[in-house]
Amino acid sequence: MRALHAPTRRRAVLIVPGFEERKITKALAAGADEVVIDLEDAVAVDSKAKARALVVRVLRELDRDPARSIAVRVNGLATQWAADDLAALAEVSALDSVVLPKVEAAADLVRARELLGRHPATLQALIETPRGVQDIDEICRTTAPLAAVVIGYADLGAALGRGAELPPQRWAAIQDRVLLAARASGVAAIDGPHLGIADNADFRGRVHWAREAGFDGKWVLHPGQIDTTAAEFTPNPAAVEAARRVLAALDEAAERGLGVARLGDQMLDEAVAVAARRVLTQTEGN
Structure with a gap:
């Protein structure tokens, strides 16, 4: 299977729940460099199979914009849904990349690659546990086709006993740790989302901090945040x-x-x- 698109920019990455067709369609037309359709946290346990089928159908029927990248965040490998997620996505040519949550070892990415079969999609590692941060060098050196690493502040903050919405300066040590590992392996480093949906001063400050820190882009939760984020990460x-x-x-x-x-x-x-x-x-x- 040949992918339709192989983008490299991830300045503004919009994440959208994978359970409502209208929201998915709207997100895909919102102008983000990449849209991540979420089958993990955004989908209730009893709706996993239904959401998976919906996402597969939408992507198969999509008249896609070749200038935009499409990714799907699957369920974690430790769950009962991951293998089915990856097997279903392996049959979808419009898929460019798979975001794997709670990555803690290079072997996690290798296993996800195996479950995708011959599909050419790249992988992205969501780093949201202390072990994932601790072993980030190994993760970035994986033999799987890793395109990007993304910091997941909500789960990581909970595991560390700190609020995910602390000022960005409080995350500097972890940000630098992930960024250095990514740069050493030629992998893109993407800052995780701010949990607010407004394009306000707090949000803009966090985007500016991430860009100055050296990140390649940032996840956003609302289409109204795309323009600010893309502009910040576009060189003058x-x-x-x-x-x-x-x-x-x-x-x-x-x-x-x-x-x-x-x-x-x-x-x-x-x-x-x-x-x-x-x-x-x-x-x-x-």
Whole structure:
């Protein structure tokens, strides 16, 4: 099975419950870089099978926007629903990525990949337990096709004995831990959702903090939060032009057989190139 789309941007990721067709359809048209349809926390125990069938039908019938990514958050591997979730999604070509909750080991991702069979979907690891944070390096080094790691503040906060809605500065140590592991393995790092649904000063401050911390994007719970989030994670024109000049200088040096490149008074190396490519990815989505 061949996926219809392989996006790279996840500036604004909208999560939507997987039990109501109208909300799913509306979310898919809301303009987020990625929509995550939730079969886990948002769905009651006695509605799991019904929600799964609904999501599969909606995605099969969807006339999708190729500029947007579609992901589904399945139930955790320790539950009785995970295998059925992944088996059903393995037959859906419109699926780009699977979000696996409560990932605590690289083996969790490998097992999810096995259950997806030959489907080309990538995986995303939701980090929401102390063990997941502790073993984040191993998780990011998995042999499974891991595209992103996402911090889940609600469950993680409960496990740590702290409120999920503490000021973002109180999460800095964990954010840095996850971000460093992701960057070392070339995996995107996405900040988890703020539990409020308003696009207010508190929300904007949290989005700004996540972007300054180095994250690639943030989950949001309401379509009204998409524009603010996408704008925050989109580099400004000056940064874009600087990134293009850096990569052009490196390409020119390579063509001339030079081991180093220079742009004005700046010596350029691969680290500078990585940063420049990330800027263009956030701008152009490729």
